[in-house]
Amino acid sequence: MKDQMTYFSILVTSVVLISWAIICWRMIMPLKVRRLTKVSLAGTLLLGLVMHQITRMYVREGLPVELPAFVRWGGYLSFGFVFLVMPFLIAKEILQLWGRKIIAPKGSVNGARRAFLHNAGNAIVMATALPITAFAVEEAFQTPVVKKNSLPISGLHPDLDGITIAQISDLHVGSILDKTWVDSIMQQVQGLHADMIVLTGDAIDGQVSRVGKELASLETLTAPLGKFFVTGNHEFYSGVEPWVEQMRALDFTVLNNEHTLVQKGNGAMLVAGVWDYHGARFGTKYTSDPFAAKANAPEHDVSILLAHNPRNIYQAVQAKYDVQLSGHTHGGQYFPWTYAIHLFQEYVAGSYTVEDSLLYVNTGTGFWGPPMRFTVPPEITLHTLKRA
Known part of the structure; x- marks a missing residue:
């Protein structure tokens, strides 16, 4: 690699x-x-x-x-x-x-x-x-737009109807974005009072020794049903194992080809996560595997896969996940990449239905590289599970 x-x-x-x-x-x-x-x-x-x-x-x-x-x-x-x-x-x-x-x-x-x-x-x-x-x-530096997205699930358990999930992705803290910016974003996310918070990869650009302190306010985030993290490609570039431990230290449940069961009343929601799509380039143990993430799962009413790269959706459909939440693309971030991105990604921004699964691609809360966004504002997504 x-x-x-x-x-x-x-x-x-x-x-x-x-x-x-x-x-x-x-x-x-x-x-x-x-x-x-x-x-x-x-x-x-x-x-x-x-x-x-x-x-x-x-x-x-x-x-x-x-x-x-x-x-x-x-x-x-x-x-x-x-x-x-x-x-x-x-x-x-x-x-x-x-x-x-x-x-x-x-x-x-x-x-x-x-x-x-x-x-x-x-x-x-x-x-x-x-x-x-x-x-x-x-x-690029404007207050992120809160995009509200419904996730209609056929036969959703009544106790899960209306659950909200705040999704942030692609913060890329460490190049230009710093603790002051992170603190303001965390206040905005906390103000949504979501039932669950997910961070779908690329939290940082840099090693834990340099950037770790910039993310301190992530520990202050609270949600009744928990907060979850999956790795993106930039965690691998910056030392994936130290970052996994750092995110756990910030009270995130890190899901590496793993799952956990979230209960609300009598409703059960399976929350699974995978290594980054290209993790296998850093070693076979980092292979991104939605099937392994769901293996031996207990009975549940709805399943949600957290996967940094939208390309995981092809296996997620085969593994019969109801929902996949992703990031990675930044929606192209700025011209001409807002058009060029479609040459590399089939699913770039927003909501998609892929066979029997729902996919949502967050266009990024921060930015990567140039501090520029054009026609693709920074985003925080507030998902709501709905009974279809």
């Missing part, structure tokens, strides 16, 4: 450098300014991307020193800005190429005119990307 992560890091670095080179070539070099100004702009952008690489090492590998906030912010914003600019730049280049071939025959536009149109197009790209970046940063 370490080799796979190394290859992924090399791929990300290569894509970042290629994107930087394209922006320099097509946007910075054509500017009608002094050469020193061009070099300064290119160098500033490159410095920001270097900060991003340093931040990735800080978050994933754990550097021995505290990384200043301006480095983390500068790195993530540079990365986010580059990948926001690129699709607009590519679209502009295609339009200009089409315009030269179709609208303006060869030789009908002189060099000066062509340069003006090129820079004007770049100006439009920047005029689009900069405001979106600003709005995206503001949206």
Whole structure:
């Protein structure tokens, strides 16, 4: 798995450098300014991307020193800005190429005119990307939207009708988000007075030794029917076993291919959880297995699977779970990933019915990487079990 992560890091670095080179070539070099100004702009952008690489090492590998906030912010914003600019730049280049071939025959536009149109197009790209970046940063830090979702279950036991479940997911505390932010989210969740609280993975970005203290207020959460946690891929990146113990220390029931029975009156609800979908990459004992999570389960009236990745739904259907609650996708988080995510995930956001099972995908309470969200606000979900 370490080799796979190394290859992924090399791929990300290569894509970042290629994107930087394209922006320099097509946007910075054509500017009608002094050469020193061009070099300064290119160098500033490159410095920001270097900060991003340093931040990735800080978050994933754990550097021995505290990384200043301006480095983390500068790195993530540079990365986010580059990948926001690129699709607009590519679209502009295609339009200009089409315009030269179709609208303006060869030789009908002189060099000066062509340069003006090129820079004007770049100006439009920047005029689009900069405001979106600003709005995206503001949206990332807004108070999470509480989305209310009904879970209709055929023949649900009357004593379970109306049970509420508060779901948070993908906090990603440790890169930019910190204890102050976590404290405010926990107050909001507690204020929902849900019967049960679930955290469906990716609570953190970083090792327990650095980030553990940031999650202290999770221990203050209380719910009559308990609070539950399952691992996401980022817990594995940051040392899964220490994080499992840390979440238990915060009074969460951690479900690793396990289940527990929750009683209310005469109604019985099976709550099961699995390791992250890709856990097996870190060792076969971490294989995500909805069947194992339900093995030898006692009699129950409804079964709920907590699984970080929506892809677990295919096995969950076979194992006959009534409900699966997931996260992971962030709904794409911001353009262009809000569209690209559909190339990798069939189930991206909100409610789905998959054969006889219900699936809900929370789009994330925090954010990963760039502190940006655009058209996908942070979310806390309040589920209600209903008798269908």
